[in-house]
Amino acid sequence: MATPRRCVGMLLQRAAGRVAADHRWRHRPAITSRALTVLFAALLAFLPLAAPAFGGTLTSALTSTLDQQQVMAGAAVLYNARIADLRAARLLDNDADFHARVQRIAQPLLAQAARDDPDAATWPWEVHTTTDPEEHAYAFAGGKLLVSAAHVAALQLSDAELAMVLAHEIAHAVLRHNLLEYQEALRLEPAWQARPFAQLEYAVDHDSALMAKLAPLGKQQELEADRAGLQLAARAGWPPHALAGYFRKLVQASSAPNTSGFAHPSPASRWRAAREAANNIR
Numbered sequence: 001m002a003t004p005r006r007c008v009g010m011l012l013q014r015a016a017g018r019v020a021a022d023h024r025w026r027h028r029p030a031i032t033s034r035a036l037t038v039l040f041a042a043l044l045a046f047l048p049l050a051a052p053a054f055g056g057t058l059t060s061a062l063t064s065t066l067d068q069q070q071v072m073a074g075a076a077v078l079y080n081a082r083i084a085d086l087r088a089a090r091l092l093d094n095d096a097d098f099h100a101r102v103q104r105i106a107q108p109l110l111a112q113a114a115r116d117d118p119d120a121a122t123w124p125w126e127v128h129t130t131t132d133p134e135e136h137a138y139a140f141a142g143g144k145l146l147v148s149a150a151h152v153a154a155l156q157l158s159d160a161e162l163a164m165v166l167a168h169e170i171a172h173a174v175l176r177h178n179l180l181e182y183q184e185a186l187r188l189e190p191a192w193q194a195r196p197f198a199q200l201e202y203a204v205d206h207d208s209a210l211m212a213k214l215a216p217l218g219k220q221q222e223l224e225a226d227r228a229g230l231q232l233a234a235r236a237g238w239p240p241h242a243l244a245g246y247f248r249k250l251v252q253a254s255s256a257p258n259t260s261g262f263a264h265p266s267p268a269s270r271w272r273a274a275r276e277a278a279n280n281i282r
């Protein structure tokens, strides 16, 4: 899908075509009883976005008029469709204990994100869960999250480690990673400017040539979401090193911890970076 989705798992590779569990995707929830919909009214007017720390050449040249609202609208369509599918299959928010655990941990993180970024605080955030074993953890542009009980169970995540997963996804959204990726795609292949945005949404997840060009940015964004997510969760009160423990579990679960994936840095490099980020938090 559109690039709307961002995932944590390194176990998932974003292969051409579709990915079992990697970056982007789509979904949509009908506001179910347990759906957590955070909708902070416009707190303050427009504050400068917490500038994505890229600073790099990869994202600096923005060539399009594509904006966050357009990206969010596209992501909402995809998210809603995915959520509807899961609901129809009775796989949406269907593990009551897991769902309650995720909401309990997610809520303070979303509140922290709202304090950090008043603009993002106005988005209609949603956090859903599923027991679909094919899913992991994703975020669509605009704060649409889906977390799989299977991923959490497979790694036997503690609450702090689950907080790291959620904070990573929240960071992708807050940092407007999808928007930045589309903008990079337009810079790399300006011809997309003349085509419908929905086609670009599809291409970033299905056009292998374009995906290969975007892979370096994707890896950069993963590391950024790791760091920003860890910092966000720490501000919300989680012990930094307990958060970083998530990455140790990724290393332990990987058969090739020093090998990068298509869109994710190697688990070992993420673990090192997370420890360093935790060490730098006072």
Ligand SMILES: [Zn+2]
Binding pocket: 006, 007, 008, 009, 168, 172, 222, 225
């Ligand atoms: Zn990610």
